[in-house]
Amino acid sequence: MIELIGVSKHYATNHGVRRVLEDVSLTIPTDQSVGILGRNGAGKSTLLRLVAGIESPNSGKVVRHVRVSWPIGFAGGFHNNLTGEENMRFVSRIYGFDPAEVGQSVREFAELGDYFYMPLRTYSSGMRARLAFGLSMAIDFQVYLIDEVIAVGDRPFREKCEAQLAARRDHSSVIIVSHSMQTIRQFAERCAVLIDGRLELFDDVDEAARVYEAA
């Protein structure tokens, strides 16, 4: 499970302070897949970054009891002057995985061919995303974080990604944020709603949908 304990997050903007989360305490289960619904600009991506540990809350804390992925689809964390292979080695090492094994599975999955051995600055955005996705599949995360739909590459590759995620359902779960009910239903068994800095978890996706539509 992932615990949010009294988590507040706010940003200073030109129009004053924007509060994304206000004193949120919630336990997100990781034995079931969880959807998080929120309007555009409600702070869904920020919430995901807090869960991933990319950002720290202004107060409170996030405790991850399982190995949580970075938000999938976002190909940050790579160095442009290093090759795909060198980036893969770095990420494997910091998660304590064998670079040789991870490398083989990334090569097969990401379909980068010789580009795997070229610096990342030569990659298209689709290629970066494929590398990032392949890497997140090769490292055995217990929870995969997904921001909106998986907008990776072309349609066949997207289907391959979704199939890959589905195949992992028995030992991995998913936390997906979206403003689309349809996307949430596709992935999630439970659902939380993020409105005005408050995050509420419902046992039932339909119930969450009602609250979300009413707000």
Add this chain to the structure above:
Amino acid sequence: MTQGATQLSLSQGLAIQRRVINAIILREVRTRFGRHQLGYLWAFAESLFWILTFAGLHYAMGGSPPVGMDMLGFLATGIITFIMFRSTVTHCQASIVGNRPLLYFPQVRPVDIALGRALLEAATLIAVFVGLLGANALLIGEFDVDAPLVVLAGLSAAWLLGFGLGMCLMALSIYFPVTDQLVPILLRPMFFVSGLFFAANDLPTELRDYLLYNPLLHAVELVRDGWFVGYHSHHVDLQYLAGWILALVYLGLLLERFARRRVELA
């Protein structure tokens, strides 16, 4: 731990940090030295360039090294110790620039990047020290090292001063970006007051009293005291040096904890 990684025991935490620093060092080796066949030789080039330049100047002006030292050894001990300090400062300070994407991974913190880079710097400059002073020993036929561990202590002191100061500056530059422009200007005088071109024993008393406020001069004196059989420094104050190191490293690690949360990711 407000940072909020998985709740870990100290040993698990250390194991992760070791893994991360190891990965950072291997990656830095690639980014810094990996692109050229002769990449690693560049590390020697800077020291060698300064040593030969100042050796040339000294010979041209007819200067002589302090009693108990040879000219090249005198310059090399001072210059390499100084570069150990300065290079560690600049590499720690610039940890985040160019490595920002790494902070995207929760187990990587600015201090890990700085430590990885600083350790690589230490290993490189120790290799430079051994390589160049070894070559000089062959040249002058003098193979006795007075106290190798004292030399290592002096180099370590220069490194720790650099690490502490570099961490402070890295944290400050997150709050005040202008720090990055000021640092080279502030470090430049250190080149002239850290004993690269003089030995503390030879200075007039009043001047020496002032210059000995500079902790790096103590580190350079320590290196020379340990390296040269014929030179004994009367002015190394280990407590004073250790005080500076503790203060700088403590302050650097403290500031990093505050600054860490302020780093803006893409």
